[in-house]
Amino acid sequence: MNVSEPGSDQVVDVVGIGFGPSNLALAVALGEGGRKASEKPVTSVFFERKERFTWHGGMLIDGATMQISFLKDLVTLRDPRSPYTFLHYLHQVGRLPDFINHKLLFPSRIEFHDYLCWVAESFDHQVRYGADVVDVRPVHSDGAVNHLDVVVRHEGPEGERISVQRTRNVVVGTGLEAHMPAGAAPGDRVWHTSELLHKVAALKEEPRRIVVVGAGQSAAEATEYLHRRFEAAEICPVFTRYGYSPADDSPFANRIFDPLAVDDYYAATPEVKRMLLGYHRNTNYSVVDAELIDELYRRVYQEKVQGRHRLKVFNASRLAEVKAGAEGVQVTVESVISRCRTVLDADCVVYATGYRPTDVRRLIGGMAGLCKADEMGRLHADRDYRVVTEGDVHCGIYLQGATEHSHGISSSLLSNTAVRAGEIADSIVAGVVGATASE
Numbered sequence: 540m541n542v543s544e545p546g547s548d549q550v551v552d553v554v555g556i557g558f559g560p561s562n563l564a565l566a567v568a569l570g571e572g573g574r575k576a577s578e579k580p581v582t583s584v585f586f587e588r589k590e591r592f593t594w595h596g597g598m599l600i601d602g603a604t605m606q607i608s609f610l611k612d613l614v615t616l617r618d619p620r621s622p623y624t625f626l627h628y629l630h631q632v633g634r635l636p637d638f639i640n641h642k643l644l645f646p647s648r649i650e651f652h653d654y655l656c657w658v659a660e661s662f663d664h665q666v667r668y669g670a671d672v673v674d675v676r677p678v679h680s681d682g683a684v685n686h687l688d689v690v691v692r693h694e695g696p697e698g699e700r701i702s703v704q705r706t707r708n709v710v711v712g713t714g715l716e717a718h719m720p721a722g723a724a725p726g727d728r729v730w731h732t733s734e735l736l737h738k739v740a741a742l743k744e745e746p747r748r749i750v751v752v753g754a755g756q757s758a759a760e761a762t763e764y765l766h767r768r769f770e771a772a773e774i775c776p777v778f779t780r781y782g783y784s785p786a787d788d789s790p791f792a793n794r795i796f797d798p799l800a801v802d803d804y805y806a807a808t809p810e811v812k813r814m815l816l817g818y819h820r821n822t823n824y825s826v827v828d829a830e831l832i833d834e835l836y837r838r839v840y841q842e843k844v845q846g847r848h849r850l851k852v853f854n855a856s857r858l859a860e861v862k863a864g865a866e867g868v869q870v871t872v873e874s875v876i877s878r879c880r881t882v883l884d885a886d887c888v889v890y891a892t893g894y895r896p897t898d899v900r901r902l903i904g905g906m907a908g909l910c911k912a913d914e915m916g917r918l919h920a921d922r923d924y925r926v927v928t929e930g931d932v933h934c935g936i937y938l939q940g941a942t943e944h945s946h947g948i949s950s951s952l953l954s955n956t957a958v959r960a961g962e963i964a965d966s967i968v969a970g971v972v973g974a975t976a977s978e
């Protein structure tokens with residue numbers, strides 16, 4: 540391993556903000572593609588606000604599967620010889636022949652999570668968990684910015700503590716934030732799907748009715764899970780579409796996630812970018828795996844046959860009012876066609892209303908003024924994901940995610956993580972080597 544652990548007062552080459560799959564892939568790539576053994580190793584440290592490595596823990600639903608092939612793991616597309624492939628993981632845990640017999644391309648989310656944890660374990664020494672990055676400040680010297688100070692808040696048994704880590708490069712891998720519609724206030728009875736399993740585990744009594752808002756993959760998964768989990772409860776999905784729409788995972792459309800598609804998208808004009816994103820939104824947004832749609836339909840039909848109507852779909856409908864109280868939530872559902880209203884007394888409402896990228900400019904607060912952004916506040920990043928800066932700035936800020944507008948639809952997904960992390964690692968290493976050579 541060619542990455543060393545920094546001392547607390549040491550200037551490091553790389554600080555990774557967030558330690559989800561993107562920056563985990565970066566940790567691997569830095570280790571594998573870092574400088575040759577004879578050179579000074581690239582130093583790096585990652586700050587993660589969670590207490591330990593987890594990946595969408597609230598949605599680790601038994602039976603949910605990955606939306607990507609296991610071959611799109613953290614490394615294979617960059618280097619299939621890496622010891623961190625999904626296949627090597629299977630070999631290590633003694634399941635390789637069983638997995639092959641299973642003939643699976645899309646493993647369960649629980650198994651992929653276990654794979655990610657297995658990789659993350661090897662990088663424990665480089666990660667500070669329970670560490671929330673609250674600012675990134677430029678360090679000025681003689682009019683130039685050669686370093687960044689990353690300000691970190693740590694919560695511990697003795698209370699809050701702030702530390703500062705000086706670095707030459709920052710890689711922002713903070714992922715997406717749960718999104719609730721305006722006016723929806725999360726609480727004991729009003730949840731976002733990102734918390735689903737945790738909230739279900741905390742329920743004090745069996746629910747009688749749950750409303751699920753949305754028609755995307757998470758909405759369909761939550762509906763399927765809650766219907767299966769609570770055998771006596773009525774589950775009421777509410778969405779404005781007429782029906783769930785299938786995800787396009789056909790081979791030609793799937794090319795939009797290929798590493799080469801990033802070059803194409805990056806080179807395209809803004810009009811062409813918008814057009815391509817529009818054509819292929821249904822590979823990822825507001826769509827559901829066809830098998831899951833079939834399963835939900837099968838259940839609705841079976842209940843019709845049996846005369847026990849428990850999965851009640853309110854299609855072409857929206858929530859007109861939600862009143863949460865101590866005993867339950869009163870939900871008024873309105874048909875967008877007839878304007879007819881139905882009042883449901885529910886135990887909980889689950890919002891499957893998606894995610895938004897974290898506001899990187901807010902995160903890097905002190906440094907944001909030196910970074911170029913468009914009129915919508917989105918940061919400009921070069922092809923190597925390095926943010927374009929203004930003035931005499933010699934340190935790098937790289938983005939993992941938050942580049943859909945410039946690098947395409949795979950930016951916040953796993954499909955291209957291995958290659959993207961490799962490209963960022965190469966760019967950082969080239970910069971670090973260049974800086975050392977000129978010192």
Ligand SMILES: Cc1cc2nc3c(=O)[nH]c(=O)nc-3n(C[C@H](O)[C@H](O)[C@H](O)COP(=O)(O)OP(=O)(O)OC[C@H]3O[C@@H](n4cnc5c(N)ncnc54)[C@H](O)[C@@H]3O)c2cc1C
Pocket residue numbers: 556557558559560561562586587588589593594595598604605606607670671672673712713714715757897902939940951952953954
């Ligand atoms: C339920 C679910 C299933 C999905 N399945 C797939 C799939 O099958 N295939 C696919 O391609 N994509 C999938 N996605 C999309 C998802 O975005 C990617 O899977 C993946 O999580 C992206 O990794 P990431 O590391 O960029 O972001 P994240 O996984 O979101 O990780 C970001 C990390 O940064 C941490 N963080 C945030 N802010 C700070 C801060 N200020 N300081 C310190 N730490 C911070 C967070 O705690 C988090 O651990 C899924 C998304 C969801 C919600």
